[in-house]
Amino acid sequence: MKLGIILTLFLFMNTLCAQKDKEAVALQTVRGAVVDQVTGKGLPNILVELLNYTPRIATISGEDGSFQLENVPIGYQRIRANGLNYYDIVYTELVIAGKQSVIQLKMEEEVDIEVATIQSNRGSRIRNAKMMTIDEMNVVSARPFNIEETNRFITGFGGLGKAVTNYPGLLNADDQQTYIVSRGYSPNGVQWMVEGVPIDNPNHFAAMGNTGAAFPILNNNLLASSDFVNGAFSARYGNVYAGMFDVNMRKGNNERHEFSAQINLFGAEFVAEGPFKKKGASYTLAVRGSIFGLLDQIGLSIGTSATPSYNDVNFKIDIPTKKAGHFSFFGIGGISNLDVTLDSSAADVFADENYTLNTYLGLVGFTHLKRFDNDFSLKTTLSYLIEDYDLKTDTVLLGQRVREFSVRNFRQRAGLSSILSKKFNSQFVLRGGVSGYLHFIDVKGEWNRRNELYSQAKEIQVLANAFVEARYKFSSTFSFVLGVQGMYWSLNKNSWSVEPRVALDWRIGKRHRLSLGYGWSSKIESFAIAFLVEKQNDGSYNNSNRQLGLNRSHQVVLSYDASLTRVLGIKANAYAAYSTNLGVDRFSSSFSLANHGAYDEYVSYVNLVSEGLGFNYGVEVSIEKFFSEGFYGLLSSAYQRSFYQGSDKVWRNSAFDAQHVTSLVMGKEFKIGKKKQNVIYGDFRFNMHGGLPYTPIDLDASILAGKEVLQVDKPYSERFDLYKVIDVRVGARFNHPRKRISHHFYVVLQNVADFENAYVFKYDAANEKIVTAQQFPFLPNLVYQLFF
The missing domain is CATH 2.40.170.20 (TonB-dependent receptor, beta-barrel domain)
Structure with missing residues (x-):
């Protein structure tokens, strides 16, 4: 009965939006910056384009790496950045009418001694952002995640803590808490960093000494692309083992x-x-x-x-x-x-x-x-x-x-x-x-x-x-x-x-x-x-x-x-x-x-x-x-x-x-x-x-x-x-294109x-x-x- 009411509401909203915007098409702006993966400096003269769309939507990044794509259709879109001496990067973004998409595209520089060889075979030099960690020093046991991915996963109360339990080797020991068990270690071995600052337990009802609790304080909607690492850590990470x-x-x-x-x-x-x-x-x-x-x-x-x-x-x-x-x-x-x-x-x-x-x-x-x-x-x-x-x-x-x-x-x-x-x-x-x-x-x-x-x-x-x-x-x-x-x-x-x-x-x-x-x-x-x-x-x-x-x-x-x-x-x-x-x-x-x-x-x-x-x-x-x-x-x-x-x-x-x-x-x-x-x-x-x-x-x-x-x-x-x-x-x-x-x-x-x-x-x-x-x-x- 309740599910039927919800579905009826969905159909009503769709009909309402369709009647108000019979001729309008929902378009949005996607903009941001193209940067070097290691230094974070902006990269000029990078071709940024929307994939699999006709007519072509593309632009060239400015001196500071900034770019802007106009009239991008609503929905999940794949965006590619292509530039000399850098591997191509492909990024997926959910575009909606009510919010501009502001993204950062991190590109990995090619090794100088092989650039000439690589340029002849660029089709094989594409990097998928889903397979690249944010920090290039994270070579093993690391996975990137972003706001779109964490919001897509069903997490209940747990937010980001529950989202990572979809990855292998991770489980939550308690449905009512976010006690993350990584590879059989005690959850006490887990550590959090927010903007580079360590914090033991960014959760509500958090007991000193634990690393999980009932409800997250961190809000997924303010999340930028980040990494989760669960073993053989790079040297930057201290006071952590799980x-x-x-x-x-x-x-x-x-x-x-x-x-x-x-x-x-x-x-x-x-x-x-x-x-x-x-x-x-x-x-x-x-x-x-x-x-x-x-x-x-x-x-x-x-x-x-x-x-x-x-x-x-x-x-x-x-x-x-x-x-x-x-x-x-x-x-x-x-x-x-x-x-x-x-x-x-x-x-x-x-x-x-x-x-x-x-x-x-x-x-x-x-x-x-x-x-x-x-x-x-x-x-x-x-x-x-x-x-x-x-x-x-x-x-x-x-x-x-x-x-x-x-x-x-x-x-x-x-x-x-x-x-x-x-x-x-x-x-x-x-x-x-x-x-x-x-x-x-x-x-x-x-x-x-x-x-x-x-x-x-x-x-x-x-x-x-x-x-x-x-x-x-x-x-x-x-x-x-x-x-x-x-x-x-x-x-x-x-x-x-x-x-x-x-x-x-x-x-x-x-x-x-x-x-x-x-x-x-x-x-x-x-x-x-x-x-x-x-x-x-x-x-x-x-x-x-x-x-x-x-x-x-x-x-x-x-x-x-x-x-x-x-x-x-x-x-x-x-x-x-x-x-x-x-x-x-x-x-x-x-x-x-x-x-x-x-x-x-x-x-x-x-x-x-x-x-x-x-x-x-x-x-x-x-x-x-x-x-x-x-x-x-x-x-x-x-x-x-x-x-x-x-x-x-x-x-x-x-x-x-x-x-x-x-x-x-x-x-x-x-x-x-x-x-x-x-x-x-x-x-x-x-x-x-x-x-x-x-x-x-x-x-x-x-x-x-x-x-x-x-x-x-x-x-x-x-x-x-x-x-x-x-x-x-x-x-x-439901996207309202005019408003x-x-x-x-x-x-x-x-x-x-x-x-x-x-x-x-x-x-x-x-x-x-x-x-x-x-x-x-x-x-x-x-x-x-x-x-x-």
């Missing part, structure tokens, strides 16, 4: 003001952009807020009886100058709160106690980019971060709420980084940088009824990084990347490293590429673990976790990429990783921090030492049909294993040993209307992975104890059933088959039985977007 989200924010339209608004069952947002002064300066701003109260009104569940509330803002101001350099000011911020009242329902994974959670996160940065000549540049970034996590839990005694536990994690961080980059010629690029972050930490957790501290720290610590890396192209087919990353964390004498990184890149023939990379990576221990304390018999506190060193990982990755046709690509990886210095119990035990990081439960172990080991290996394959002729698809599959060793020296499955992960995303759109300028479409997503291991509950012992008791002698010996979910989206885009307005309607049906996927098993003391908390049930969402 996966790096290297996120860039886009500039606003510097010629005209544009707006978009969106409302759905869960929230509303507004985006504005445009020029704010002459000479190319621009702004872009996005604000968003939740309206989850509407779900209660219509009887829908998001997996908890509580009603979360959040608001966030993203912005970027871009100011180019002729002599002083390029300036930008950016930021993201979010506030969120959740109040949960005791509920005995086993289906509610959050409400087994009363608690109140308030979180706040803010990041602002100021960047200056100065080019001393076309091939030598210095980029300097100042940043300030503030995080506040305030949790209070209560229990009910004699009919009254009594404070049981409270934690306040507060941190401010001031940072400065500089990166020098020099392109000596088309063969040799050298880059180096330093960064320093001053952490002002105030952490206090307390068992209130027992009057005992749980965690404690009030201090200033320093995290410093330095790197140097170089890429040398011996020919157009073979190149070599070498670098080293150094890191120092002032908390203890065990937290420093010098990490080599190396990669080889070999292009085989016209369409095939083979890469081999090795990297030694490490990450500091999370604050949630490092600052744990335990009260001793004499009243003092054991704070031995402060001595935990860096978590370290040696990684080797063999990658294969192939452009089978102009619209079909394949990627494959084989990898192995050996981890050391993982936190384990000082005394013989199966416990290891290799299994921590995917759930909200606090680990309360002290007496940890950095002596644990881990071993991961696997094979990944993905086949992608790039968008063409109204259709796209991505099939990914991986076989991956993850093992760990505790202080008892026994190797076991880790909590993230999924064994196999498979996903399929695909979509088809149909042009409708007399001028074929409106679209209806459908997207499909299927995700499946092997059930994750867990430690079983000892029911008899739990009944005797009156609380949950695990079979600690059988850690991670059992598995949840196979996880599977199907998501569907049906939508329509330059676009409407976008769609409905998302998450877990449309209503699969019951177990999240966790719990002991129900009231009924003396084991109950199952489920992942997300079937959840629909109706969305409307307006671009004007």
